[in-house]
Amino acid sequence: MENTIPVFDFHCHIMESYALFKDTFFQEPSLENARQVISFLENGMAEKLAIPAITLYTVPDLPCNPLALYAKSHAPGRIYALAGLRRGLTREGNAGMVAQARDLIAAGFDGFKLICKPNVRRVFRFAINDPIFDEFYAEAEKCSWPILFHVGDPPAFWQKDQVPAWAVRYGWYYGDDADIPASGLLYAETFDVLRRYPALQVIFAHFFFMADRLDEVPPLLDAYPRVCFDVTPGSEMYAAFSAQRDKARELFAAYGDRFLFGTDNAGCQGPVRKNNLRKARENIALMRRFFETGDTFDGFGYRLRGLALDQQTLCKLYTQNFLRILGKTPAPVHPVRAAALCETYRNMIAGDEPFAENTIRLLEEIRDFFNGHL
């Protein structure tokens, strides 16, 4: 029987990140990216969704926050936006992080997306627990700002004999790279943050890459009652859940309040755009089949065995946890502040950076849209 529980997607991107993908996958974004995300809603693929915006230190990623607010404005009540914090590559360049965070919240964001994907450390050298972040973590804890936090990557990305060929192509093999911390060090940095800010409302993306270590999950969730994981693939997660099916089912049932559904679907451009809606739909169908049925089937390149979770656990995973953390309605977008944000980002561009022309055009387009709504 078709399951009728609505799905809320906690992890739906609006553009590829240049900092993460560079020449391998990045496509210049446009307003079409926002239209695609809205079409996911219009086509019944999610009841509501949250856009994690990735903004680190490169120019082509500057439109990500404004695009998220733009999409939000076009789907009232149904889109939440998690802001990326702009970072500098020097210590001084990271001053004022809390002022930046407050501005973003005031412009209409519902929380934050932090990313420490290991390849970023080749350029952005600061640890997750570096003092540059302390005032932000303290404020986030005080204000209960939800943070979707991507820490690490699948353990195989550090193992030469296990890393998938596509990951090598993206520059995501880390084993021989002295600039990139071992996986264990990234966890150690993160646990240090949690110890010092134990009430942070953190949602670790991709199950915190712990699906092959399920025994370690309950002690972590017990120690930090506001920590949650999303189940965004991380396709290897689903193989790991299948391999320890009973244990995974028990965990999802016992800690049902702590897991959120997310897809990594994305508004995108270029040749993939044509099939994007279909692929996004297939992704959700596959995930739902995994959680709702006990079927054995092929997915994400693995032989999977579904978890057949009970209705109550599914409701929490798909709907209730999302609404508890992000609220029943998204924060309203403040057009004046959103326009000012576009202008601030526009003024950061010297003009000779990669994709500068497109970035400026898009920022001005979104700024003008918000100015028209004053």
Ligand SMILES: [Zn+2]
């Ligand atoms: Zn993601």
